[in-house]
Amino acid sequence: MAHVTRDAAPRIVLVGATGALGSAVVELIGDLGMAYRDVQLVASAGSAGRRAPLRGRLQPVVGLEDVDFGAADLVLFCAGEAVSRRWAHAASAQGALVVDASGAFGADPATPVVVPQVNGHLLHRRPSGPVAGAGPLTVALVPLLHGIEHRWGVRQVVLSSYQAASGLGHQGVEELLEGTELALHDPDAEPPADRFRPALAFNVLPLVGQLLPDGSSGEERRLVQETRRVLDRPHLDVTATCVRVPVAHGHAAAVYVEAESPVVRGELTELLASLPAVVVHDGGCTAAPPTPLTAGDPDRVHVGRIRVTPHNPRGIWLWLVFDNLRAGAALNLLRIARIALAGAGAGVG
Ligand SMILES: NC(=O)c1ccc[n+]([C@@H]2O[C@H](COP(=O)([O-])OP(=O)(O)OC[C@H]3O[C@@H](n4cnc5c(N)ncnc54)[C@H](OP(=O)(O)O)[C@@H]3O)[C@@H](O)[C@H]2O)c1
Structure with a gap:
């Protein structure tokens, strides 16, 4: 045995x-x-x-x-x-x-x-x-923030997530697939809505976890608390909107980071590519950004759409895709x- x-x-x-x-x-x-x-x-x-x-x-x-x-x-x-x-x-x-x-x-x-x-x-x-x-969002995010913090400092983080049904386990995926199949056969049918309410099939749900008295969600609060704790930055300005999307497997997130000092895009790309659990998808205009279906290696965080905002050289945008069960x-x-x-x-x- x-x-x-x-x-x-x-x-x-x-x-x-x-x-x-x-x-x-x-x-x-x-x-x-x-x-x-x-x-x-x-x-x-x-x-x-x-x-x-x-x-x-x-x-x-x-x-x-x-x-x-x-x-x-x-x-x-x-x-x-x-x-x-x-x-x-x-x-x-x-x-x-x-x-x-x-x-x-x-x-x-x-x-x-x-x-x-x-x-x-x-x-x-x-x-x-x-x-x-x-949690998976924190696991994917904090190594990137840690690297950015060391080089340029981090002033603020704003994250929007696109989270897969498998974040709610086997039953989450089953409910999504069942609802999708039902709706494809009969658009007027009532899809199951036990794990996700309203139903997730052909929908986007702007609430992951419980709704809290301050209007945030359990998942958002978890991300904020964990990011601050893991980075040992108890007052870091970090905020998020977590969204469930009708994807069976693989989370994604759009992340805005405001650094303390101006960032050079080439240096940022190099720094992210040097992190051990990260794959950078950055081949100029022809490179396809990673998606949950196409990203590849389930044990790494895939980063694409790397931008420094034109009007603010301290502002960075990143697009993350990762396997919520393996890498996350x-x-x-x-x-x-x-x-x-x-x-x-x-x-x-
Ligand atoms: N899914 C993700 O992406 C993810 C990522 C990070 C953390 N997590 C966390 O991991 C945990 C499990 O999530 P999951 O997505 O794997 O859910 P899941 O697919 O629903 O699996 C739940 C597991 O827990 C077992 N279980 C339920 N009640 C139990 C009990 N009273 N005693 C012993 N075992 C019990 C289930 O056993 P049966 O098969 O017998 O019901 C099953 O093995 C959750 O706390 C979740 O927040 C999930």
Whole structure:
């Protein structure tokens, strides 16, 4: 059952293993050839007893009640906020490194929010509680801002997102596809609107997450909080409008950054291209900007439409496209795990 590579390799528990993000984590563990002693796949009681693939073999899925966190080195929570709130601290208290994808602890000052390329140093001492992986927009954005900040300083960030249905998991994609098919056959039919309300098919929804009393959304607030925390800029002027679009998979964002000093476009392009997890699509007038369908490598952030505004040489526009499950989440979770476990002597190698 286990892929035993060496004694120091971690015993991993993956909570939410049957979901969109959990499946991406399983896939990535295989693609990266990660060493582990054991991986336990965990899902809701409804899935317990099923089998799910792990490195080409089917493995049983268990419910949370059957997990012995005391026997785990690493627990990845990919099953929603409620599950994380109920179980993450308990798992951590039993000695496991806990990495949470749900955003449940992002506002808790005691929980580090981490994008390793920017603030991985927070993991050099083993965290005493859960570590929060930032949300996909933050994961894609902050390495770029970090680079720009070092060279020119960052005064303001304004982001508009175009987020795919898979941001709401398998059911989000199913609902989009079902609604699209229904509308193609009968334009007067009522499409399903359970995960997205109103329905997402042939629509654009300017609200991702809950509407908050100040008029912003949960997703927008998460982006602002996480960006400030990861960059360690608690008062950075960052604002966003997050929009759901009828795309199955792959988020995009248009980002305006006002730097502290004038920016030279060629230098900016070079700087972005030098960042390890970034692909710059910049071939002059003939280059097609990246799109969710055409961008390529799911483990990198694709940047195009790089502009310095003509009337303000401190103003920059960027167009980002990235796989919300791989580059935006799974890779970040596993990078966090790798660094934190290496610090504790158990390697994910
Ligand atoms: N989708 C993304 O782009 C993305 C990116 C970053 C972070 N996240 C976060 O990752 C989490 C999962 O999202 P997702 O998109 O993968 O959703 P999803 O496709 O709906 O998957 C949810 C997973 O959680 C499991 N689950 C639900 N209730 C559970 C319970 N009571 N006990 C144990 N397992 C339970 C489900 O198991 P069953 O199959 O048995 O129902 C399934 O494996 C969310 O917190 C989300 O915010 C998602």
